[in-house]
Amino acid sequence: MTSRDKSLQLVAALRFSVLTYAMAYGVSAHAANEAIQLNTLSVQSSVIGTSEEKDVAKYPGNRTVLTQEQLKKTAATxxxxxxxxxxxxxxxxxxxxGVLPNVSVRGLSGSRSERAQFLMDGVPLTLAxxxxxxxxxxxxTFNTLDRIDVVRGGAAVQYGPNNVGGVINLVTKPIPNKWETQISNRISAYEDSDNLMNNLYLRSGGWLSDDFGxxxxxxxLNGDSYRExxxxDVTNFDIKTDWLISEDKELQAFIQRYDSDMEMSGALSPTAYDADRQQSQRLNDDYEATATRWHLKYLQDLDWGNSSQLEVLTFGHHDTRNFIWGFNTAGGHWADPAQPSTDIRNSPREFDVYGVEPKLSVSFGERDGLTHNLIVGARYVNENIDYRLRQANIxxxxxxxxxxxxxxxxxVAAYISDELGLLDGRLKVTPGVRFESIHMNFEDRNSGATDSNQIxxxxxxxTTAYSLDNAWVVYANAQKSLRAPQIAQVRGAGKEEGEVSWNYELGARFTQGQSSFNAALFQVDYKDQLQWQSATQTFDNIGETRHQGVELAxxxxxQNVPGLSLGLAYTYLDATSEAEGPNQGNELPYASKHQVSWDASYDFSGYLSTLSGYYYSDAYSDNANTAQEDTTGATGKIPSYMVWNFNVSKELYQQDSTTxxxxxxxxxxxxxxxxFRGVDTSPVGRYPGLGRSYNVTANLTF
Structure with a gap:
């Protein structure tokens, strides 16, 4: 069956599911056309709510919501x-x-963002x-998003597995109340380069009636980035709908097609980096990917005398990806960029994933000064992964x-949490538990060997949160997290029970109007962490790592100085290996001890100007904490760096709904x-960070 046939099957399944839901709840064409108040259901069955800025103030953990305004003014592209x-x-x-971000949270491995739990609109974004x-x-893609919610603690019971570093929810732009069309185009140019990148975004939508949007x-995204x-070439299309079936029933649907085709510049040897950091020594490296994704979310308010809601989420996707890269077998490291490649490797992989998650939330109201808000849910996920590697001699x-x-x-996962409100709701204590049962069947099609694993x-x-007054909240949380064995680990000599950790937070938050302050202490005790050993082609259990520190923001x-906004954040991170052996007490690779970010905005007569930036201290690139760089650039300290950005926004025209x-x-x-040091298919050498770039964005909404 071709990818096109599978995509058509998914579209057909989506249509069938919509009709099935409608028939199951007796919705006629006449009922669908009746005027219903334009209002989505109000009861929330999620511990992170709708990932809006207002959800942060009383949240029992450290959390940051990057609003549309913040994303725009800090020059993020x-x-x-x-x-x-x-x-x-x-x-x-x-x-x-931004096609392949490598995101690290609190010193956890950032390679392919493998230890960050990404969601899109609350639905798992991860391949498997x-x-x-x-x-x-x-x-x-960045332009499709309305906001980004980064939850570092307190969400593990409901969102799992692989939430050691927390949960990052990417929230797409909502359907506007009235029909609206947006056309946005950004052109990026790069210092000392003729390369240009064009980013075009189109959006059109609204509510066709009081009950359907x-x-x-x-x-x-098309063009060339800052290097040779x-x-x-990236395309990202999606359609989302919202159907208010009745006053207490709602059905949301989403379908997406994503395609990416990209040349990868790769790492440079130290000598080549010093000569010209925009060149490429990895001319055989390329990347291709496709994704067809969908989800349906049915919500129903239940008349049980108190606020209660049933939510049924179904989701699925078919993704493919293929890395192509040069491989050297003539001597030295296979990825040394200074050596010519003798072979070409490629790793085509396919992922078919389906999941269903029913969830019930019930508010029992107040009795004897105590309130209960109960969330009970379960999830079933089926994954089928084809994992190939081919090698051709040049x-x-x-x-x-x-x-x-x-x-x-x-x-299969099941979870339950009960938010208990005490002291007139000022104290919220939420105990919870999640149970994961995972069955894996592995097959090596080359040898015919099979294996199975049960976790x-x-x-x-x-989690606990106590409101000292309307502005101050103190919070604490503790949670156990799991990362299941990966496909490459099931057949290796690593610990097949999976990696587990205990996460702890203690913090305080102040919120008053547009001003806020947060201070959090955190500790992650990560046990049974697995690390690949290329010499033996197996995974070693390197034991415990500890990630602890403080985050301030x-x-x-x-209003005394209209148009002025200041933001400042600092992180101290102590991420170390705790396992017995020669590396005990050493810093973990790529974990900078100090991180600072800032932004300052002021409105000069309609010109909103923002100066922003970030700083990371130096870091090691190996477990042995080798300070001196070797000739290939594979090891050695990664120097500190500081990046400043500047953005000016101006509204040129506004009349009625046109801007x-x-x-x-x-x-x-x-x-x-x-x-940085090399990444994934180009792991040896220096990977240049983005130099100075210039961006002009025009945005028309009508």
Whole structure:
């Protein structure tokens, strides 16, 4: 069956599901056309709510919501660029386009964002939530988003697995109340380069009646980034609908098609980096990906005498991806960019995922000064992963298939949490527990070998929040988290029961108007962490790592100085290996001890100007904490770096519902030269960070 046939099947399934839901609840064409108040259901069955800024003030954990205003004024041009402003988050940007973000939270591995739990509109975005958490297809583009919610603590019971670093929810633009069309185009140019990148975004939608809304969205990214061999072609289309079936029933639907084709510049040897950091020594490296994704969410308010809601979420996707890269077998490291490639490797993979999650939330009201808000849910996820590796010798053309694996996973999870309100609701205590039962069947199609694995894990958690007054909240939480064995680990010599951690937070938050302050202490005790050993082609259980520190964030805005807004955040991170051995007590790779981000905005007669930036201290690139860089650039300290951005926004025209605005930004204002160590298919050498770039964005809404 071709990918096109599978896509058509998914569209047909979506249509069938909509009709099935409508028939099941007796909805006639006449009933659907009756005028119903334009209002989505009000009861929330999620601990993170709708990921809006107002949800943060009383939340029992450390949390940051990047609003549309914040995303726009800080000159962010990609999702990973926006995340640089969040305390505890570090990003390695290997393309300058945001197509493949490598996101690390609190010192956890950032390679392919493998230890960050990404959601889109509350639905798992990860390729395979259990068997392949590496986000080597990232089917989200910056322009389609309304806001980004980064929850570092307190959400593990409801959102799992792989939530050690928390949950990052990407919220797409909502359907507007009245029909609205938006056309936005950004052109990016780069210092000392003729390359240009064009980002076009189209959106049109609204409520056709009092009970049905629909929105179409298209985002394309075309051109060349700041380095040689960086041609990029990305398309992202989606349709979302919202049907208020009746006053107490609602059905939301979403379908998306994402395609990416990109040349990858790769890492540079230290000598090449010093000569010209915009060149590429990895001219064989390319990347291709597709994603067809959908979800349906049915919500019903229940008349049980108190606020209660049933939610049934079904979701699925078919994703493909293929990395192509040069491979050297003639001596030295296979990825040394200074050495010519003798072979070409490629790793085509396919992912078919389906899930269903019913959830019930009930508010029992107040009795004897105590309130109960109960959430009970379950989830079933089925995954089918094809994991191949091919290698072709450049001189002879001979092709071998070192790996041809398949992993089928059936996972069942159940969870319950009960928010108890005491002292007139000022004290909220929420105990909860999640149970994961995961069954994996592995097949090596080359050898015919098979293996199976069963993981059962109980994951308790508790959150507390106490409102000192209307402005101050203190909070604490503790939760156990699980990362299931990955497809490459099931057949290895690693710990097949999965990786577990205990996460702790203690903090205080102040919120008054547009001003806020948050201080949080955190500790992550990560046990049974697995690490790949290329010499033996197995995974070693390196034991415990500990991630602890403090995150501070403040924002100041006052009516006394209209148009002025100041933001500042600082993170201290101590991430170390705790396992016995020669590396005990060493810092973990890529974990900067100090991180600072800032922004200052002022409205000069309608010109909203923002100066923003971020700083990361130096970090090691290996477990041994090797300080001196070797000749290939594979090891050695990664220097600290500081990046400044500047953005000016101006509304040129506004009348009735028509608005025309322009944004002009300079990213990396002072052209800071910085680098990471190699990433994934180019793991040796220096990976240059994005130099100075110039961006002009025109936005028309009518």
């Amino acid at each position: 990609s999702i990973d660029g926006a995340l640089q402003q969040v305390p505890g988050v570090k990003v390695q940007d290997e393309s300058g386009t 939530p259990y068997g392949h958490t590496g986000q080597s297809v990232f089917p989200a 629909i929105q179409f969205s298209a985002n394309t 061999h960086s041609d990029t 001189a002879t053309g001979n092709v071998t298939v070192p790996r041809d694996w398949n992993l089928k996973t059936d996972a 059962n894990e109980v994951l308790p958690g508790i 403040g924002r100041y805005a006052t 025309l605005s322009v944004d002009v930004s300079v990213n990396n204002l002072f052209d800071e030269e910085y680098y």
